[in-house]
Amino acid sequence: MYYWFFKLFNNIKSEHEAKELARSELESLFGKVEPIYNFFEILKETPLSKFTSSNLRIQDYITHELPYGKIQGYWGTSDKITGLSKLVKRLSYTREIYLVGSSVKAPEYLTVEIFPEGVLGKNFHYFQTDNLFCFRFITHQYFIEKSEYISKLSRNENEVERNVEVLFSHLMKNIYRIPASSTLSIGKRLPDYFAIREEPSLYLTHYFHPYKGKFHPKMVRALLNYICPHCQGTVLDNFAGSGTLLVEASLLGLNSIGVEINPLSVLMSNVKCNSLRMDISELKREIDQYFEKIKEGIGRYKNREEKQLQFSKNSAINFDTIEKQSGELAPKIKNHINKNEVIIKVLIGKELLGGVGNKEIRDFLLLALSGTISDVARRTKEEFLDVFQERVNNLYLRLFLFQRLNATLKINLGSSKTYEGDARNISYIDSESIEGIVNSPPYSVALDYIKNDYPQLVLLGLTNSIERLKMNIMGNPRINYSKGLFQRIKEEPNHLIGSETAQRVVKYLLANGREQAGLRSLKFFLDMQRALKEMYRVMKRESRAGIVIGNNHFMVKNEYIEVPNDKVILEIAENIGFNREKWIGRELEKSSEGNIREETIIILKK
Secondary structure (H helix, E strand, O other), rough: OEEEEEEEEEOOOOOHHHHHHHHHHHHHHHHEEEEEEEEHHHHOOOOOOHHHHOOOOHHHHOOOOOOOOOEEEEEEEEOOOOHHHHHHHHHHOOOEEEEEEEEEHHHHHHHHHHOOOOOOOOOEEEEOOEEEEEEEEEEEHHHHHHHHHHHHHHOOHHHHHHHHHHHHHHHOOOOOOOOOOOOOOOOHHHHHOOOOOOOOOOOOHHHHHHHHHOOOHHHHHHHHHHHHEEEEOEEEEEOOOOHHHHHHHOOOOOOEEEEEOOHHEEEEEEEEHHHOOOOHHHHHHHHHHHHHHHHHHHHHHHHHHHOOOOOOOOOOOOOOHHHHHHHHHHHOOOOOOHHHHHHHHHHHHHHHHOOOOOHHHHHHHHHHHHHHHHHHHHOOOOOOHHHHHHHHHHHHHHHHHHHHHHHHHHOOOHHHHEOOOOOEEOOOOOOOOEEEEEEOOOOOOOOOOHHHHHHHHHHHHOOHHHHHHHHHHHOOOOOOOOOOOHHHHOOOOHHHHHOOOHHHHHHHHOOOHHHHHHHHHHHHHHHHHHHHHHHHHHEEEEEEEEEEEEEEEEEEEEEEEEEEEEHHHHHHHHHHOOOOEEEEEEEEEOOOHHHOOOEEEEEEEE
């Protein structure tokens, strides 16, 4: 008999995450588990009590940075040791795994069989007494999350390498260390940041570009573990957004497909995943050459403006064309960027990307240029080139950091591809080819995604028609519809939506002075019906889909009326043929748009 004890992270935000998500992923990957309400209770009992003597003191490790809330962890048993590597690599809400049992083999030899990727003293160690052993494993999620602090504090490759070693030794050597106060602003060291009870969500490539309404990475990883516990197959996010799910799938070793209607989001998703595989030395060489050309190009433009003498020199830049483009684009983005010199420099940077031969590196630099546009729109007093170089260096160091982490973690990355397309029609994905789906559709009419990306889309020419994109994107709160839309539902059979709740809500809003709110909600429900039909078509039989959705609120007669998007989507899904498997409510800390304070995770099964 082997005993397993799973200690949760101490930065979990809500009780439902420990109660629902942590347990769901454990039972999907491991098997039946029971909650641990207080580790003190199980430390008194066999087998852990065997390791609490004064010379072993396993209690010091188990009680170090205990989770908050009612549930501190889970425990289970097995008659053999299987799947340990998968648990260490994939678990999201579990920080440490304790495995207790006996073996005729010495622990150091047993480790080669059960966790060949492990590095003693970095991501595991063990205790031994009589004929019993107790292994302590640190999950990948811990190192990946805490790497965000390395990114914040490291200025170059040498500091990254040094700080990676600090991270790997932290939970082995620093459990008795008294950390500095989290409010201390000067003098903190890297281990002090590791002790802060917060949940980093912009680690590694998740940081690569600003995006409003991001997925919650830890939750996404747990849902993937529940929905697709096997390493085979392909998972889908047909509302890919900034690519959070696709990055997490890659880090779990799962292949993934994304679909996204916004071309900037497509770029984000592909760069975030593909760049994890890049040749770092080639990337650095291309970055250096690119910035040499930009500095030269900007210098040549300044000389041209000041009518300075210039020697004849081959140049990839047509300044007359750039000035013409700048004049055409400036009025369109004046509310975002009102300095012509910034627009010129962006266009020079874009033009010179044509000289970068490697497409993945070219896309990496294009995304960095897009992020710089967002930065300079806020940091108006800083020089464009300084901001651009700072951003590219930051992104480069994150990739360098991942490769240094992965020298120990040995993550076998999954492949990912995001297509520019419409969730309502994904005919290019074969029927019954998808192992599982996790997505977060627009919360009806809560966020204007195009508004947030507008200057980048315009300056970088990522779409031929922003107006068409605005009309086609689902849940756009700024689009007005005619009453003819509502006439469709009155004239056609009720199965047009397949939800009595949807029809009731729409009719109520229309009858009480909120015409556009009603029509926008109706359009969203119709669009979701089409998207759900496509999801059902591409999913394999017995596979699952996880949908994260929030409910909108509209002011009607001086009070907020809730539009139950979650209930409507479930009704539509069941009408299509899905079965409801789980319904998890979670509180939000991130959004006041549409008065959304909670969201629902709906697990469907085909």
